[in-house]
Amino acid sequence: MASASAALRKSQTAPLPPSDSLSDEDFLRIAELVGGHTGIRLPAGKRTMVEGRIRKRMRATGQSSFADYCHYVFEDGGLATEVTHMIDAVTTNKTDFFREPEHFDVLRRHIVPDCLSRSRGGKAALKVWSAAASNGAEAYTIAMVLADMASRERRFDFSILGTDISTDILAQARRAVYPADFVAPVPAEMQRRYLMHSRDPAAREVRIVPELRRHVGFMHLNLMDDSYAVDGDVDAIFLRNVLIYFDKPTQVAVVGRLLRHLRPGGYLLLGHSESMIGASLRLKQLAPSVFKLV
Ligand SMILES: C[S@@+](CC[C@H](N)C(=O)[O-])C[C@H]1O[C@@H](n2cnc3c(N)ncnc32)[C@H](O)[C@@H]1O
Incomplete structure (x- = not known):
């Protein structure tokens, strides 16, 4: 590597x-x-x-x-x-694995249980969109949490789409190779399951295992576009730490366009410093930066 x-x-x-x-x-x-x-x-x-x-x-x-x-x-x-x-x-691509970790508890405690209860005992497939994905740390964090849950609940499956405007950073996300220091926030048990180490110990790099990567796809997408080529029944959209770079009318327009892709009852998760931006008639606030489409 x-x-x-x-x-x-x-x-x-x-x-x-x-x-x-x-x-x-x-x-x-x-x-x-x-x-x-x-x-x-x-x-x-x-x-x-x-x-x-x-x-x-x-x-x-x-x-x-x-x-x-x-x-x-x-x-x-x-x-x-x-x-x-x-x-x-x-573009500022600052990101981390398990950044703002409360959101991954929302995933475990609300988003997945909602999906399972809607499927009434049948197959349950969750769709998640990481809409400013940067180098993929957010999408792979979501994948780790969901893979853990899927290993305990056989009828549960999931897919994650990561999108970003930066072609460089998307190439890194697809490659899924990270410096060993960068994955430090990943819990030890998940590191053991979902990361593989380089054969060259001097490289100090890890790669996301293929079993996790197969659940995650990346695509170029500009949030400024008038419409997005993304499914209309996404269960949860992570739109974290990107709205801060836009002015207020742009923030409102982007959130409005994204909501077209969320199924009714779906979740929108913003960065903690962006929590006020989600204030919209169609959204019910569950926690400071977590919203549900009504
Ligand atoms: C600070 S990172 C946030 C990464 C991740 N969501 C997180 O919270 O850790 C912001 C990302 O938004 C992307 N971005 C900025 N403007 C964008 C736009 N108009 N459309 C899509 N992505 C954009 C940048 O390329 C960057 O990777």
Whole structure:
């Protein structure tokens, strides 16, 4: 396995001369381009972060300054190829296994029992959507919890869809290889069952076992799109830690579009810092960041 730690890092190597920075105009052009495609707001306070991340693209395209890079993108035909890379560069993909762990208790105590009781003793199949999946840690955490339950309840099965706008991060999610340190939040018993270790002990990497991966699929999806190519009867949508990057009207529009894919009685789980955003006529709040479609 190649180094997943390196793949997870998004930073630059050698520093540029300190004098090189984005002009006001170029920063605004980048902010408008990114905002228009992704909904992500890039206020002035994000400028240093954007410079740091765009620097990598500058090198990759052989440009020697921010001004040259922006000229190449905006005036010299580079836009079509660079837009995807720019989105990959500016999205914040911070995630963890078992992040905000209360949500996985909701999965165990409410979402799966609901699914089992609806199936009235027959086969029960749960559909879960991780709608800002990042490197897959959230989707595989859900898979671990559900696989555990499925091992005790033979009639229970599940499928998980992970979607994200960043093509780079989706490639990592599909590969399902993580640095050993990164999986530390996974309980020891689950690590034993659901993670395999590299044959090269020096690699310090693990991979999600195929039996778990077969329940999880990943797909590119932009939450800004007018409609989503996703089933209309999803049982639970995890939309955690992405709405914070959008302005209020965008947050409301995204939640509204996602609700079209939730079955009646289905669950929407937001990040803890986003709990107020779920306030909608069609949602009943069960816990600070957990909602049920009525
Ligand atoms: C901070 S991560 C959250 C990951 C995970 N949900 C969690 O809570 O740990 C936010 C993710 O949202 C994705 N994202 C940002 N804008 C998006 C958009 N317009 N459509 C789809 N995904 C988007 C980013 O690429 C990033 O991977």
